[in-house]
Amino acid sequence: MKHLFRAMSVMLCLMIVLPVIAQSPPDTEIYVYDLKEKKGKLTLSKGKNITNRVGYDNQPHFYNEDMVLYSSSIDGQTDIMLYDIYNDERFNLTESEVSEYSPTMVPGFDSYSVIRQDLEGNQLLYLYHINKKRKPKVLFDDISPVGYHAWNGNNVAMFVLGEPITMVLTDYKERNDRIITSNIGRTLKTIPDSNKIAFERTEEDGSKVIYALTPSTDSFDKVIAKPSDASDWAITMEGTYITSVRTKLMRYNPKFDKDWAELMDLGDLGSKGITRMAVSPDNKRIAIVINH
Numbered sequence: 001m002k003h004l005f006r007a008m009s010v011m012l013c014l015m016i017v018l019p020v021i022a023q024s025p026p027d028t029e030i031y032v033y034d035l036k037e038k039k040g041k042l043t044l045s046k047g048k049n050i051t052n053r054v055g056y057d058n059q060p061h062f063y064n065e066d067m068v069l070y071s072s073s074i075d076g077q078t079d080i081m082l083y084d085i086y087n088d089e090r091f092n093l094t095e096s097e098v099s100e101y102s103p104t105m106v107p108g109f110d111s112y113s114v115i116r117q118d119l120e121g122n123q124l125l126y127l128y129h130i131n132k133k134r135k136p137k138v139l140f141d142d143i144s145p146v147g148y149h150a151w152n153g154n155n156v157a158m159f160v161l162g163e164p165i166t167m168v169l170t171d172y173k174e175r176n177d178r179i180i181t182s183n184i185g186r187t188l189k190t191i192p193d194s195n196k197i198a199f200e201r202t203e204e205d206g207s208k209v210i211y212a213l214t215p216s217t218d219s220f221d222k223v224i225a226k227p228s229d230a231s232d233w234a235i236t237m238e239g240t241y242i243t244s245v246r247t248k249l250m251r252y253n254p255k256f257d258k259d260w261a262e263l264m265d266l267g268d269l270g271s272k273g274i275t276r277m278a279v280s281p282d283n284k285r286i287a288i289v290i291n292h
Contacts (some may be wrong), residue, residue, distance in 0.1 A: 025056035025073050027292045028275070032068065032085060035279070035286045037238050040253030044264050044286065050083050057081075059102050060287035061112075062280040063130075068287055069093075069103035069112060080114060080128070085285075094128065103128075107151050113139065115146050125149060125158065143168060143177065150188035150197050155215040157188050157197045167199060169215060180218055192237045200226060200233075210241065224252055227260050234277035234286065242286070244274035249288075266290070 030051045033044040051057035056073035063069050068083045074092070078099040083090045094100050100114040106127065116126040116136070123145035127137045139156075140146075148159040154172045157180070159165060164182040185200040185208060196212045199220075203209055210233070213220040226233070226243060227250055233243035240253040242263065247270040249263040266274065272291035279286050 025058075025078070027054055028056055028058045028289050029292050030057050030060050030068070030070055031269075031288050031290055033286050033288065035236070035284055037236055037240065037283060040238065040240050040251070040256035042236070042240060042242075042251055042263055044249070050085070050287075058289050059276055060278045060289065061103050061105065062278055062285070062287070063105060063112070065280050065282040065284065068278075069105075070287075071101045071103065078117075080112075082130075093130070093132070100126070100128075102148050104149060104151060107153055113149065113151070113156075115149070123147065123161070125156070139172065140170070140177075143170075148186045148188055150190055150199075152190045152195060152197050152215065155197070157199065157213065157215075159184060159186055159188060169197075169213070169218070171215075178218065180213065180220070187232045189233070189235050191235060192239065198223065198235060198241075223254060224260070231274060232276050234279050236279050236286075237281070237283035242277060242279075244270070244277075244288075247271055247274070249274065 029049050031047045032050050033047045036043045057070055059071040061069045066085045070081055071078050072081045078101060079092050079094045080100050080103045081090050082093050099117045102115045103112050105112050111127055111129050113125055113127050115123055117123050125139045125146050127139055145161045146158050147161050150157050156172060158168045160168050165184055166182045167180045167184045169180050170177040181201060183202045187200055189198045191198050191212060196214055198210055198212050200208050200210045208226040210223040211220040212223050227245050230243045230245050233241055235241055240251055243250050247267055248265045250260045251263040252260045270290055274290055276289040
């Protein structure tokens, strides 16, 4: 398996990663809304633009109830920022010569993992420490190019670029790397209060279906098909899936709903597209990326 990923890395860094570097990142903003939920019914209010600048600010992930990690383009490369909602302050956590993307809290540690793109174009999963007292550490030097990832306990699911794109699952301590399935989408999320990881896959008929993966068995079950033209999605702490279709936010809870229903229409604010989302661990806030 290790030789397979090394071979993939050599070929795909030329085929896929280098063209990405040449592209200018889109102009995006991150809005944080207050969230209330009861039995699958949600309301959003008090939306605030927490980035409010020209440039790429994307891939939000809550560090805790009041702080948001995100990727931000600065001077030609991308760093990881930390935004304090209460004090309206932001801090650059990486300030490196390379680019870091997709910050994700690592369970049980005051640390976060990122996809780090080095000067040669390699995309590897790294561990960073919030306090910066220890140097970043590569987690899997033989799995590349990694695009996105999600943790559940010691298990980490990774979106690995290739033809086709695959989902690789491994236990961080045991290193039992295996390919679970292919043709997955970029959204990978831990399902709250469970041992499962949610992902989406493009089916032969072109539909995109969300599945719930059980790492202990490598099996996965269908949750629901995404609406036509839907973008990325998030999961609330009560198990409600939220996605977007054009200017609208849509919701679906497997316990209470038979299909997707409209949550909110952002109108002109969302007219250029709504993409990434993240929910705070206390279920009181949601971060939404909006194209500008």
